[in-house]
Amino acid sequence: MNQQQTPLYDALANFSQNKPVSFHVPGHKNGLYFAEKAKPHFHSLLEIDVTELTGLDDLHDPSECIREAEILLADLYGADKSYFLVNGSTVGNLAMILAVCEKDDTVLVQRNCHKSVMNGLQLAGAHPVFLNTSFDKSAYVPTGVAYETVKAALKQYPMAKAIILTHPSYYGISQDLRSIITLAHEHGIPVLVDEAHGAHFCLGAPFPSSALAYGADAVVHSAHKTLPAMTMGSYLHVKSTIIKTNAISRYLHMLQSSSPSYPIMASLDLARYSLAQLKEQGTEELVQFLQRVREELNSIPQIAVLEHDMQDPLKITLQTRCSLSGFELQKVFEEQGVYTELADPYNVLLVMPLTVNEVFIYAVRKLKEALQSYTVQGHDLPSIPPGGQPFSALAIGYKDLERLSVMHIPLVRAEGAISAEMIIPYPPGIPLVMRGERVTKEQIRQLQLLIETGARFQGAASIQEGKLAVYDI
Numbered sequence: 001m002n003q004q005q006t007p008l009y010d011a012l013a014n015f016s017q018n019k020p021v022s023f024h025v026p027g028h029k030n031g032l033y034f035a036e037k038a039k040p041h042f043h044s045l046l047e048i049d050v051t052e053l054t055g056l057d058d059l060h061d062p063s064e065c066i067r068e069a070e071i072l073l074a075d076l077y078g079a080d081k082s083y084f085l086v087n088g089s090t091v092g093n094l095a096m097i098l099a100v101c102e103k104d105d106t107v108l109v110q111r112n113c114h115k116s117v118m119n120g121l122q123l124a125g126a127h128p129v130f131l132n133t134s135f136d137k138s139a140y141v142p143t144g145v146a147y148e149t150v151k152a153a154l155k156q157y158p159m160a161k162a163i164i165l166t167h168p169s170y171y172g173i174s175q176d177l178r179s180i181i182t183l184a185h186e187h188g189i190p191v192l193v194d195e196a197h198g199a200h201f202c203l204g205a206p207f208p209s210s211a212l213a214y215g216a217d218a219v220v221h222s223a224h225k226t227l228p229a230m231t232m233g234s235y236l237h238v239k240s241t242i243i244k245t246n247a248i249s250r251y252l253h254m255l256q257s258s259s260p261s262y263p264i265m266a267s268l269d270l271a272r273y274s275l276a277q278l279k280e281q282g283t284e285e286l287v288q289f290l291q292r293v294r295e296e297l298n299s300i301p302q303i304a305v306l307e308h309d310m311q312d313p314l315k316i317t318l319q320t321r322c323s324l325s326g327f328e329l330q331k332v333f334e335e336q337g338v339y340t341e342l343a344d345p346y347n348v349l350l351v352m353p354l355t356v357n358e359v360f361i362y363a364v365r366k367l368k369e370a371l372q373s374y375t376v377q378g379h380d381l382p383s384i385p386p387g388g389q390p391f392s393a394l395a396i397g398y399k400d401l402e403r404l405s406v407m408h409i410p411l412v413r414a415e416g417a418i419s420a421e422m423i424i425p426y427p428p429g430i431p432l433v434m435r436g437e438r439v440t441k442e443q444i445r446q447l448q449l450l451i452e453t454g455a456r457f458q459g460a461a462s463i464q465e466g467k468l469a470v471y472d473i
């Protein structure tokens, strides 16, 4: 297929060129009526912020330019069917889970998944069995699920209806998913992959392989995370003999807005086009540039660039080698006008672009200067073992949890209690404690460490005061 085409963007650009008069929603009337002071920022975008007008197709029943754009998308990724998403990977995860999991189904799910995966399972009324991940000791970050873990979990839970994995990790560590996917297919169950951070993986080496290439049945991409797409723009791809695309379409219809943003959808069309162009031209220059940035960063004694053999070159994890924690390091960067993706107690994560631009090299040089005054020192990672069971189910199912009352107890006394909240250090937005899970000593220690080092949490109001909401049973 001709990946040079941008059918949705073209339709939109042509439409707006004709200076149409709007007697329809939205109320800004192609930008005619809008807060004056903000017009310079919004003006050109509002001209294409239209709705399902003649010739502009309908995301929920595509038959013209959106359909053509989605077909080009599927072609680039080698999927049977691909969808544009206007509510992020969040809606992609919800739709693929609801399409596959029914009430009371057992589902094997990677423990360090995004909250949208957990929410999807709760909405479906499924029973998750959490698969623990391996751990990268040098970065002190989770990696992927071991084949042996999945095999053992499938043996104990042969009724499992699906496996849900996250690939790559937030830190860009990927994994060869082939053996897990083969195993799942031998059991006749699909593998759903939240590949939010890997929309660019179809570029080929040295970028990791995509879950689609490994044979996954459904894969979600946050196009807006690594591709040049607008925030919230994402993709969902299906390539499966097990999953019915009808069910996915039906849930997307229910979960996505009936007024999807045309600027976001057009940016998805253009992001696919840019990615195809990059793939066609080759990534040599880009890869050399990414390497140069790594080398510049590596010349700063106060930080170390972490390496992993399955590392996405677009993600750079910097580990502190001075008195600053990862969070403090991030603050120093921000004082220089340099904003990073996330910090944890030991690391700061940079997300690089898919383009070559010297501005990033200049920024690194600024950081080098800013860090000069900090004494270089060795860094002891905690001796908290990643530990835990290879896999574990909830102590009480979601349905029964609704009937229980909740109380707050000191975190130090929470071992063995059943958590009434999902505790999510944010970023990266990965739940550390699940609602309905029996709290372990290991989790308490991890939480204490995060609190001590200044981590932020989403959803757990009293955790910063050292309290945990648990069920009163």
Ligand SMILES: Cc1ncc(COP(=O)(O)O)c(C=O)c1O
Binding pocket: 087, 088, 089, 090, 091, 113, 114, 116, 166, 170, 194, 196, 197, 222, 232, 234, 428, 429
């Ligand atoms: C692994 C993972 N999955 C899903 C999501 C949700 O993606 P979105 O923000 O596109 O809804 C995120 C967001 O950070 C994520 O990190």
